[in-house]
């Protein structure tokens with residue numbers, strides 16, 4: 232169960248989206264994508280790159296700046 236309060240200072244956490252600048256196709260450097268995660272031993276394939284197991288979301292403490300990360304596995 233995700234935290235709703237900061238484990239350090241008890242402030243209510245705010246949901247945040249983690250992004251990077253990796254382009255999915257053509258819009259190199261301009262579109263940001265949600266962070267995902269994959270198995271530690273994943274290797275990029277020829278066509279499709281590393282297969283993600285799920286997405287990552289974060290919660291930010293606006294008081295002390297702590298960020299907590301959570302995995303959201305894809306169900307397919």
Ligand SMILES: [Zn+2]
Pocket residue numbers: 237238239240241242292293294295296297
């Ligand atoms: Zn805090």
